[in-house]
Amino acid sequence: MNMLKDADWKPLALVPVLALLVLPFIGSGSTWLTLTVAGLAMGMIIFIIASGLTLVFGLMDVLNFGHGVFIALGAFVATSVLGAMGDYTASGSLLVNLLAVLPAMVVAMLVAGAVGLAFERFIVRPVYGNHLKQILITMGGMIIGEELIKVIWGPLQIAMPLPEGIRGNVMMGEAAIEKYRLIAVVVGLAVFAALLWTLTRTKIGLLIRAGVQDREMVESLGYRIRTLFIGVFVAGSALAGLGGVMWGLYQQAVTPQMGAQVNVLIFIVLIIGGLGSTTGALIGALLVGLMANYTGFLVPKAALFSNIALMMAILLWRPQGVYALAK
DSSP states (O other), X not given: OOXXXXXXXXXXXXXXXXXXXXXXXXXXXXXXXXXXXXXXXXXXXXXXXXXXXXXXXXXXXXXXXXXXXXXXXXXXXXXXXXXXXXXXXXXXXXXXXXXXXXXXXXXXXXXXXXXXXHHIIIIIGGGTTOHHHHHHHHHHHHHHHHHHHXXXXXXXXXXXXXXXXXXXXXXXXXXXXXXXXHHHHHHHHHHHHHHHHHHHHSHHHHHHHHHHHOHHHHHHTTOOHHHHHHHHHHHHHHHHHHHHHHHHHHXXXXXXXXXXXXXXXXXXXXXXXXXXXHHHHHHHHHHHHXXXXXXXXXXXXXXXXXXXXXXXXXXXXXXXXXXOOXX
């Protein structure tokens, strides 16, 4: 379902083509490299967030507009965990910093996954098969979730500074690249590889994909598709929580509304990539990240509209997205 067609290589070229087309307009090679790595890092974080929603829609046919609440929840949980590990985050050692960041990510994913389980049971399950009701009720669920976050952590913005050892830059020639952006790229690639491997190389992935194609046949073999689909929703929520941690560290601040604000970018990514396609979501996220950074540098006033223009251009080329989901 998420595997590339053998001959369909053109979408893979979009990211390097965009980067190379912009190079003459930027002029400076070091500035171009800095912007490109920043765009790739931003794109990878957006992909981590969007991958959860890609799973939920592609495998369950559920339009979850409440996805943003798991993003914000993961970020706020991480602020509490990191705040309790001040000795680790204040260290100048990257390894010691990771001993704080990794537990924060794990706890955020666990909490977001647990809340996702309840969200699926009480909000999403009653509206399976009805997209309009799904949109309305999940948006309501997100609003309620944001208010609960305000009750627990307060309505104000909370700082989420990078740990000491992750701050600063590394030099690539004359280009200064932030350490955290390189970490974000690595984490994003790891999430993509894990998702692709799970969906295409494991029995669970095979059963889920088979259940999408012919649910009755899989259930007749004794497998409980509903249980598998619930697991998919929980995994998608957990990935949103992980993405929330990454986005919070990227912005170095979190707010209860951050999930709703990122939702716009997520749906642009899903539409560009082809609804339900993991590989398409990765390409879409990288394009969105690069476009945001390039236009922010070259034409700041157009930055807000650049990704919408990008989406329109992609849809004129491929109306179903770069990799439409095969049903």
